Amino acid sequence: MRTDKTIIGILGGVAIGAALGILLAPDKGSNTRKKIIQNSAAATDGLKSKLENITNTLSEKYHSILNKSEELVDKEMDKFNIENIKKMNKELGELKQFPTAKA
Numbered sequence: 001m002r003t004d005k006t007i008i009g010i011l012g013g014v015a016i017g018a019a020l021g022i023l024l025a026p027d028k029g030s031n032t033r034k035k036i037i038q039n040s041a042a043a044t045d046g047l048k049s050k051l052e053n054i055t056n057t058l059s060e061k062y063h064s065i066l067n068k069s070e071e072l073v074d075k076e077m078d079k080f081n082i083e084n085i086k087k088m089n090k091e092l093g094e095l096k097q098f099p100t101a102k103a
Contacts, residue, residue: 003054007047014043 018036 003050006050010043010047014040 017039
């Protein structure tokens with residue numbers, strides 16, 4: 001949500017700045033348009049940079065969470081397998097105690 005508000009604020013600022021620049025410009029119209037284009041390009045580059053940073057941060061967090069969850073699953077599977085092996089060994093041990101029927 002915060003990022004959305006930032007992007008909307010930046011775009012709104014660019015639009016307002018462009019409009020005020022046109023209205024209050026002491027320069028010729030062609031010079032004013034060049035300045036607006038340059039400022040818009042700078043704002044666009046800044047926006048792209050912020051978006052890339054956000055994307056990289058989200059990607060890093062996603063991979064971190066993914067790795068932690070895989071480690072947790074592996075740990076729990078190892079624990080589950082060890083418990084099942086112990087249980088099967090115990091059951092086998094109990095079976096060995098009973099005498100076998102002779103035919």
